[in-house]
Amino acid sequence: MKSGFRVFLAAFVALGLSWCGFVLAPVLQLGEAKQTQILNSSDTYPIQRTGDATLGLQVYRANGCAACHTEQIQQSGMACDVILTSAGKNSAAVSNLISNLKLTGLTKEEADAASDKITAAGGKSETHIAATGADISRGWGIRRSVAADFLYDSPVQLGGIRVGPDLANVGARLGNANWQLLHLYAPQDVVKNSAMPPFRFLFNVQKIGDVPSSDALQLPKEFAPAAGYEIVPTDDAKNLVAYLLSLRVDVPLYEAPFTPPQISTNVPANKK
Amino acid sequence: MNGNATSQYNLSADEIDASCRVPLLALFNCAALWLALGLALELLASLTFHMPEKFGGCAFLTYGRLVPAANDLLIYGFAIPAGLGVMLWIFARLSQTELVLPLVPIIAAHIWHLGVFIGTIAIFIGDSTGFAWLEYPRAPAILLFAAFLLIAISALATFGARHQRELHPSHWFLLAALFWFPWIYSTTNLFLLSGHPVRGVAQAVIDWWFANNLIFVWLALVGIGTAFYFLPKFAGRSLPNYLALFAFWTFILFAPWCGIPQGAPVPAWLPALSSVASMLIIIPLIAIAIIFVKTVCGAKTQCKGGPFCHIKFGTVAFLLSSLMLISLGCPHFSKIGEFTWFAPAQAQLQILGFFAIVICGAIYELLPRVMNFELPFPKLVRAQHWLFMLGLAFLIVPLAIGGIVQGLKMANPNLPFADSTNAALIFLRVSTMGLLFLLLGSLLFAANLFATFCKWQCALVKSMLGIVNAPLETSEVKS
Numbered sequence: 001m002k003s004g005f006r007v008f009l010a011a012f013v014a015l016g017l018s019w020c021g022f023v024l025a026p027v028l029q030l031g032e033a034k035q036t037q038i039l040n041s042s043d044t045y046p047i048q049r050t051g052d053a054t055l056g057l058q059v060y061r062a063n064g065c066a067a068c069h070t071e072q073i074q075q076s077g078m079a080c081d082v083i084l085t086s087a088g089k090n091s092a093a094v095s096n097l098i099s100n101l102k103l104t105g106l107t108k109e110e111a112d113a114a115s116d117k118i119t120a121a122g123g124k125s126e127t128h129i130a131a132t133g134a135d136i137s138r139g140w141g142i143r144r145s146v147a148a149d150f151l152y153d154s155p156v157q158l159g160g161i162r163v164g165p166d167l168a169n170v171g172a173r174l175g176n177a178n179w180q181l182l183h184l185y186a187p188q189d190v191v192k193n194s195a196m197p198p199f200r201f202l203f204n205v206q207k208i209g210d211v212p213s214s215d216a217l218q219l220p221k222e223f224a225p226a227a228g229y230e231i232v233p234t235d236d237a238k239n240l241v242a243y244l245l246s247l248r249v250d251v252p253l254y255e256a257p258f259t260p261p262q263i264s265t266n267v268p269a270n271k272k
Numbered sequence: 273m274n275g276n277a278t279s280q281y282n283l284s285a286d287e288i289d290a291s292c293r294v295p296l297l298a299l300f301n302c303a304a305l306w307l308a309l310g311l312a313l314e315l316l317a318s319l320t321f322h323m324p325e326k327f328g329g330c331a332f333l334t335y336g337r338l339v340p341a342a343n344d345l346l347i348y349g350f351a352i353p354a355g356l357g358v359m360l361w362i363f364a365r366l367s368q369t370e371l372v373l374p375l376v377p378i379i380a381a382h383i384w385h386l387g388v389f390i391g392t393i394a395i396f397i398g399d400s401t402g403f404a405w406l407e408y409p410r411a412p413a414i415l416l417f418a419a420f421l422l423i424a425i426s427a428l429a430t431f432g433a434r435h436q437r438e439l440h441p442s443h444w445f446l447l448a449a450l451f452w453f454p455w456i457y458s459t460t461n462l463f464l465l466s467g468h469p470v471r472g473v474a475q476a477v478i479d480w481w482f483a484n485n486l487i488f489v490w491l492a493l494v495g496i497g498t499a500f501y502f503l504p505k506f507a508g509r510s511l512p513n514y515l516a517l518f519a520f521w522t523f524i525l526f527a528p529w530c531g532i533p534q535g536a537p538v539p540a541w542l543p544a545l546s547s548v549a550s551m552l553i554i555i556p557l558i559a560i561a562i563i564f565v566k567t568v569c570g571a572k573t574q575c576k577g578g579p580f581c582h583i584k585f586g587t588v589a590f591l592l593s594s595l596m597l598i599s600l601g602c603p604h605f606s607k608i609g610e611f612t613w614f615a616p617a618q619a620q621l622q623i624l625g626f627f628a629i630v631i632c633g634a635i636y637e638l639l640p641r642v643m644n645f646e647l648p649f650p651k652l653v654r655a656q657h658w659l660f661m662l663g664l665a666f667l668i669v670p671l672a673i674g675g676i677v678q679g680l681k682m683a684n685p686n687l688p689f690a691d692s693t694n695a696a697l698i699f700l701r702v703s704t705m706g707l708l709f710l711l712l713g714s715l716l717f718a719a720n721l722f723a724t725f726c727k728w729q730c731a732l733v734k735s736m737l738g739i740v741n742a743p744l745e746t747s748e749v750k751s
Contacts, residue, residue, distance in 0.1 A: 019528075023481055160533070
């Protein structure tokens with residue numbers, strides 16, 4: 001190449017293409033995203049986090065929690081079960097059909113095919129969907145995280161490494177605010193051998209006044225302050241816990257469907 | 273190097289080198305300091321895994337603040353200014369002219385390092401932006417952007433003043449790097465840190481795009497550009513030009529598309545495209561490997577732990593880190609590798625194993641020419657090389673293996689999550705030792721630079737006192 005201009009042109013084209021692909025296109029596709037509808041429901045999702053939880057996200061950001069925690073549940077696939085709800089008039093044919101069909105642990109296509117066959121025989125069925133994968137069986141969540149979960153967050157704290165567990169659904173998993181506060185103050189007290197550093201700077205040590213503070217942590221002897229003193233969470237700690245408790249991915253969406261557990265008792269799926 | 277080849281023009285190599293002296297010192301001195309400080313903070317952060325309960329009292333010592341501060345010091349504090357300094361010198365040498373507008377990079381260097389200082393403080397007081405590799409808030413980001421543009425002006429002016437119109441392969445890579453950073457840095461800051469940031473996961477996608485373009489592409493452009501300048505000179509061979517052109521084109525076409533994690537909660541076409549791009553990266557990698565082998569293998573020059581060794585080792589480290597990146601883009605492996613220490617291992621190999629070693633080698637080579645006296649501690653060059661190699665062996669290998677072990681345990685739903693953390697803990701503790709070696713190596717590097725600086729200052733003061741009209745020209749005892 002003889003001129004610097006050609007190098008610039010080359011760089012411009014190369015970087016410009018990837019800019020269009022990974023900056024412009026996502027901004028156009030996701031930047032104007034709106035609330036979506038919860039599957040089989042008229043409710044919209046997500047709802048804006050509460051004020052203290054929104055402030056708590058900033059505490060999460062300032063202390064770099066995302067350096068150790070992800071907020072993205074992974075899912076390897078889904079397993080569908082076809083459940084017969086009514087055998088219809090020709091029950092003998094349907095029961096005969098069912099005895100020859102595999103009805104559990106199916107893919108979506110297989111489940112649709114099976115349910116079509118049942119419908120053709122005159123029966124009625126419904127399909128129950130459950131997400132599968134290591135994160136799901138570990139109990140971290142019911143479905144994978146999707147783009148819609150992060151609509152109102154800024155900055156979005158997806159994280160990239162799991163030194164600690166995934167937090168995408170922590171509000172539903174560990175919903176006790178006192179447990180969360182205690183865990184922030186003394187992780188090793190609540191989770192044995194935890195590698196998490198304590199966040200004592202989010203708490204104040206204060207002299208017990210006439211009446212002990214209602215916020216004061218109930219600590220075991222090992223972590224308790226000197227006699228006459230109490231440990232009280234600061235606003236930052238309370239906001240952070242509010243944010244953690246607001247982290248829940250527990251509604252089915254079009255792009256991440258599942259059948260909520262409470263509906264799985266032969267109640268028609270669209271009646272919630 | 274090619275001191276006598278310049279005689280056909282009016283300037284000697286010595287004059288060209290001398291014109292770079294002050295700007296380069298301004299860039300390198302603080303860069304060496306930030307490198308040592310960054311590694312020290314990295315070391316401090318890794319101590320969290322030895323005794324987590326000791327790090328609770330102070331907000332500044334939280335792992336989540338130490339790590340971004342340390343990483344940003346390595347990349348913004350050390351890698352970029354040091355790379356730019358080497359780039360200025362290569363441009364001046366290739367153009368056979370003195371550095372044009374030498375005052376501009378001197379001012380810019382100070383603005384840049386001020387920006388890094390403010391940004392680091394901001395992270396420690398909790399003002400980090402929360403975006404990986406882009407933690408500096410708006411004010412320092414503006415300083416960095418302005419400083420980069422100023423240095424680019426001086427570099428481009430020097431480039432424009434060249435005598436020989438034909439471009440050297442290094443030119444392509446370095447010019448592309450000059451263009452790359454302002455674009456990625458401005459666009460990311462505008463989309464993420466302006467008054468109205470984009471919504472939702474588009475933020476994360478833009479941040480991944482930026483991080484990949486900075487850590488993988490920008491460092492590779494500067495590092496490989498530097499290696500392509502020095503390796504043929506050391507080996508006394510010429511570079512296979514057409515292959516280098518092929519490597520350049522394919523690299524800049526494919527590399528900017530890598531970096532979106534495979535399991536990310538974003539529309540599926542994004543990770544899919546990224547995965548394809550990381551497979552295609554193998555093409556420029558093979559080209560670079562062939563160029564490397566053709567240039568270096570069988571060369572009569574002995575490297576003896578000197579700059580040649582540094583740059584050879586760095587190029588190999590680049591190939592390795594790229595292979596790690598490719599494996600992360602591979603959907604089957606990424607199920608195990610993602611969310612583990614494997615990805616940080618790749619980034620550290622890219623920054624410390626590849627870029628830092630190549631640039632340190634280049635600085636060791638050019639500094640004596642620029643200063644017109646030998647390095648104050650020439651033996652430390654070899655010591656630093658060994659310390660870095662040892663450090664990398666103790667840092668990257670445990671992290672990569674630990675990452676895979678951790679990933680395998682995480683992928684098994686029958687094991688509790690704590691098993692994966694505990695399995696990685698042993699490897700993390702070993703990696704602390706690697707960081708210690710790297711820190712010692714970076715201190716040796718800094719020692720050479722600061723001693724050079726002091727020697728130069730003393731000479732300057734002496735020559736002023738001695739009322740000699742031509743400072744420093746008395747020491748023209750150059751081989």
